[in-house]
Structures are given as C-alpha cells and as structure tokens.
Amino acid sequence: MKIALDGKIALVTGGSTGIGRGIAESLAASGASVAIGYLSDRAPADATLAAIAAAGGRAIALKGDVADEAAVRAMFEQLDALLGPIDILVNCAGIDGRAALSWEAEPAAWKNVVAVNLFGSFHCAHQALARMTARRRGVVLNITSVHETIAWSGYSAYTASKAAVSMLTKTLAQESAPFGVRVLALAPGAIQTAINQAVWSDPAALPDLLQKIPLGRMGQVKEIADLVTVLVSDVGSYVTGTTVFADGGMTDYPDFAHGG
C-alpha cells in the first residue's frame, strides 16, 4: 500500500497552526501541492511554509476569514490561479470560544463560534464541491471533534457547531456521491495543541482529562494528520458520509469500565 498524492491540489483551512499545520505537512510529504488557509497572523503561516519547503514539499499560504463568504470565494479564485483546481479540501479552521454557561454567554461570541466552525466549513465546501462535482473527482474532509457527540458544559456553541458539521458532512456526501466525490469527517479527541494548553500544562487539571481517555494519554498532531492523509488518499476510497473518530477511546464511555 502506498499513499501517493502526487499531482493533487489540497487546501487546508486553519493550516498554519495546530492540527491543521500537521495535516498540511502530512499532505505535502505525500506529494500534494498544499494551500494553507490562515486568518490574519502571517508569521505561523510562514513558519509552516518553511517547514514544508525544508521537507521538500510544495505549499502556498492564502489569507482569508472562512466565516466571510466573499473572502472564501476570493481564496478559491486565488487557489485556481496559483495551483489549479482543488482535489482535496480539509476544513480544519475552528475555534472553541470562551467558556461560558449558555445563559451567561455573549450572543455575538456564541454566533462567532458557529460562524467559523459551521458557516466556514459550508462556505469552503460550497466552493470546493462546485469544482469537484464538475470534474467528478475530489474529497472534502471536515475536522469535527468528539464534541460532535459528547456534550461539554460551557461550550454550547462549539458542541452545536461540531454536531451540525457532522450532519452537514452526511448530507453533502449524499449529494456528492453520484459525482464520484467523497465527503467525510474526522473527529479528534484531546490532541495536545495550543487550543487545550490550559489543561495539559496544568498539573491539577491534566489527570481529570486523562481519566476521560481509555488509552490514558493525549493524542499527538501526527496521529490525526497522517490519518487524514490516509482517508483523503485512494486508500480511503470507500469511506464517505461518516465520521471517523480518533480519540483514544474518549467516546467509549470510560466510566463504564467499572460499575453500571
């Protein structure tokens, strides 16, 4: 079995940091030409481009807010012009928002989480699928979360948006399948990145998190990134309309290891 993405053109939103950066590096290492989408901070995007180039890969950076439909349209026009027609879209741009009980949350902040995670995924899929269905090839992979199925107090916008992306995935997959285009989701568990640094860097908080993970450890970016590469490659050719969980067992109800 060989994972070969040579000649493939990929866009990874949120591709300059965290899981997105790992995905961009993994796709490029497998031969894809990669565009990394970033919101505004150029330095991490440049660092990711440099890492990809140093490893012998090819990548460009595209600036744009996925929550903004016009900006996404412009990003795809740039992608067409600079690399060519898209084969692989990974919707990874996402935010969890500030923790707040729902009745205390600031509605504008709540809506912003949904705007980035759900509308952002839709805007990019909207552009990508128009191109992919016309060419009868392509894959869209949405990064959701274990919180597409596990409730999380303080994060109602995040959980609602991830559950919505899960169902968006299924419906887009149904629409796209007759055109030979796959749409799927990958749900990471607790992967050690900046988004959850407050937990893994706090010796008082970490044991509580680890207790929620049957494998007893946080995941690493590479464990998600390489799995994404497999799923969007031809090795994943029969996977569509579903979410693949990579969570160390977090969704396996670890509390039921005893009692019940």
Ligand code: BGC
């Ligand atoms: C969140 C992380 C969290 C993980 C498990 C992810 O979706 O972004 O902050 O550690 O879920 O709860």
